[in-house]
Amino acid sequence: xxxLPVLVLNSGSxxxxxxxxxxxxxxxxxxxxxxxxxxGTDRGAFWIKDASGQKLIDxxxxxxxxxxxxxxxxxxxxxxxxxxxVAIGHRMVSGGPTIxxxxxxxxxxxxxxxxxxxxxxxxxxxAVYIMREALRLFPGVPNFVCLDTYxxxxxxxxxxxxxxxxxxxxxxxxxxxxxxxSYESIVYQLGAETPSRLIVAHLGNGASITAIRDGKCxxxxxxLTPTGGIISGTRxxxxxxxxxxFVLRRMAAEIPNTADAADKLEVFASKxxxxxxxxxxxxxxxxxxxxxxxxxxxxxxAVTLFTRTIAKWIGSFMAVLGGLDMLVxxxxxxxxxxxxxxxxxxxxxxxxxxxxxxxxxxxGAAVISAANSPVIIxxxxxxxxxxxxxxxxxxxxxxxRT
Numbered sequence: 554x555x556x557l558p559v560l561v562l563n564s565g566s567x568x569x570x571x572x573x574x575x576x577x578x579x580x581x582x583x584x585x586x587x588x589x590x591x592x593g594t595d596r597g598a599f600w601i602k603d604a605s606g607q608k609l610i611d612x613x614x615x616x617x618x619x620x621x622x623x624x625x626x627x628x629x630x631x632x633x634x635x636x637x638x639v640a641i642g643h644r645m646v647s648g649g650p651t652i653x654x655x656x657x658x659x660x661x662x663x664x665x666x667x668x669x670x671x672x673x674x675x676x677x678x679x680a681v682y683i684m685r686e687a688l689r690l691f692p693g694v695p696n697f698v699c700l701d702t703y704x705x706x707x708x709x710x711x712x713x714x715x716x717x718x719x720x721x722x723x724x725x726x727x728x729x730x731x732x733x734x735s736y737e738s739i740v741y742q743l744g745a746e747t748p749s750r751l752i753v754a755h756l757g758n759g760a761s762i763t764a765i766r767d768g769k770c771x772x773x774x775x776x777l778t779p780t781g782g783i784i785s786g787t788r789x790x791x792x793x794x795x796x797x798x799f800v801l802r803r804m805a806a807e808i809p810n811t812a813d814a815a816d817k818l819e820v821f822a823s824k825x826x827x828x829x830x831x832x833x834x835x836x837x838x839x840x841x842x843x844x845x846x847x848x849x850x851x852x853x854x855a856v857t858l859f860t861r862t863i864a865k866w867i868g869s870f871m872a873v874l875g876g877l878d879m880l881v882x883x884x885x886x887x888x889x890x891x892x893x894x895x896x897x898x899x900x901x902x903x904x905x906x907x908x909x910x911x912x913x914x915x916x917g918a919a920v921i922s923a924a925n926s927p928v929i930i931x932x933x934x935x936x937x938x939x940x941x942x943x944x945x946x947x948x949x950x951x952x953x954r955t
Contacts (some may be wrong), residue, residue: 558584559945560630560638561938564679567592569622569788573630573638574942576767577610585635589622599625601635609634610879620710623683626689640949641687644734646676646779648700650725655703655944655951658684658696664952666698672778674880675823701943708814709771715776728781728861730885733762735935739881740768741943742933744943748878752870754863756893757884758786758836762863765869772873774866780823783862786836790862799824838886838893844908860896867897869906879929880906888934889916896921898930906930 556577563570572586583604591597597616601609610629616622630637643658649669652662663684670677687696705713705728713723713728734754737752751765760783762774774782774791774922784790801818808814829836832855834844844852871877891913898908905927913921915932924928 557639557946557949558636558640559942561644561941562641562937563644563677563941564619564683566675566812567681569619569683572938573635574938576946578943582804583938586938587618587626587629589625591620592616592619596867597622601629608868618683619679619687622691623686624695625687632781638691640945641691641694641905642945643680643684643698644701644937644941645698646701647673647729648698648702650727652698653706655697655699655948657948658688658698660685660688661700669725672725673731673867674819675779683747688813695949697945697954699734699944701731701733702729705730705763705770705773705876707742708771708773712772726777727782728773728776728819730747730761730763730770731775731779732759732763734940736763736765736770738940739883739933741940742936743881747819748929750874750876751872751880751881752867752877752879753875753881753883753886754867754887754889754897756863756882756887759864760785760859760884760886762788762866762870764873766874767807769900772870778823783866784831784859784893787824787827787829789822789830789863790824821938828855828859831858838890842890856893856896860893862905863896864899864901867901867906868904877928881931881933883933883935888932891916894921894932904928906935 556575558628559576561572568590570588573584575582575584580754585601585603587601589597589599595615599610599612599614603609614625616898616918619747645666647669648666649672652666663681667677667681715727717726721857732777733795735755741746741761749767752762753765754762759779761773762783764771773878780788782790797818801814804814804817808817827836830842832841832852832853835841839858841852846855882894894913895908907923907926908930909921909923912919918934919932921927921932922928
């Protein structure tokens with residue numbers, strides 16, 4: 554295969570992250586990466602840096618909307634300073650019940666994914682917008698969607714089927730799981746060292762945990778939407794359905810329109826809950842740790858709920874796996890918050906999870922288990938963009954053979 558540049562696009566509610574990789578036979582070299590942050594503000598941030606970390610662009614433009622933001626990216630890539638992509642890969646959180654394979658993007662496919670916005674309401678609108686713009690601004694360049702749900706397609710029915718009437722299961726209400734590109738990248742990095750029984754905890758502003766047997770997902774914490782599972786930055790995680798019914802009835806007294814009440818309930822569960830809701834301060838773990846150091850009890854409670862919930866999921870997934878060979882922490886909190894890792898592992902020693910405090914006192918990739926720990930504990934940063942490039946190269950190859 555000749556060398557080809559692949560553009561990776563990873564859009565969020567207020568940001569667009571991107572990178573360009575040079576892909577060739579057996580090699581993947583990141584040429585540069587960048588981001589547009591602060592969409593919807595008068596003073597955003599637009600930067601590009603090369604593989605060595607040197608800033609090539611560093612601007613603070615007004616970013617009133619995502620159209621202006623993505624146009625900045627397209628203009629920079631068309632300016633001649635960087636190689637134009639021959640293929641584009643998009644991260645997509647959820648394609649809904651009918652789109653479960655990574656594939657080439659068409660206008661019809663985008664419309665179908667957009668019809669399932671309710672499965673990932675915080676992510677899908679911006680993602681489908683960027684896909685449409687990429688087709689327009691990079692004419693003739695093939696675009697491919699890479700789904701976070703794809704890695705979880707190997708779950709057995711008893712893991713993904715929810716205890717609900719069949720009429721709802723039939724329209725796609727089930728466990729899908731998310732952060733799949735992150736989990737896939739951990740298995741990819743472990744390679745031949747991937748153990749038979751593996752648990753990976755992706756801990757960031759969004760948090761989830763997945764049980765992996767022989768490199769394949771057999772269960773995961775997030776459900777129909779990314780709101781389920783573990784308490785995270787602004788999301789409830791799993792919660793008694795009666796709580797939502799109670800809150801909805803309270804809201805309905807003031808908002809008689811059902812759709813409007815549902816929208817407000819979504820804000821409650823996805824944007825105002827989690828670490829932010831419990832602490833009343835912030836959804837940022839660094840800010841919470843600072844508040845704890847100053848004696849703030851609500852910050853301490855929020856973090857304790859977070860670490861205790863993750864420890865419970867680890868124990869439950871050990872039961873599903875029939876034991877555990879390796880536990881991996883990844884994501885922003887998993888990689889960088891030493892205290893969270895220690896608190897999660899505290900009390901798990903009877904299950905064979907023994908942390909070494911000295912080894913744990915690090916950030917970035919490391920083995921942090923004690924020498925006598927039956928379970929290996931590792932920290933491995935995710936490589937989601939690289940997984941997207943791999944999928945794009947594979948799909949391009951399949952396309953050329955048909």
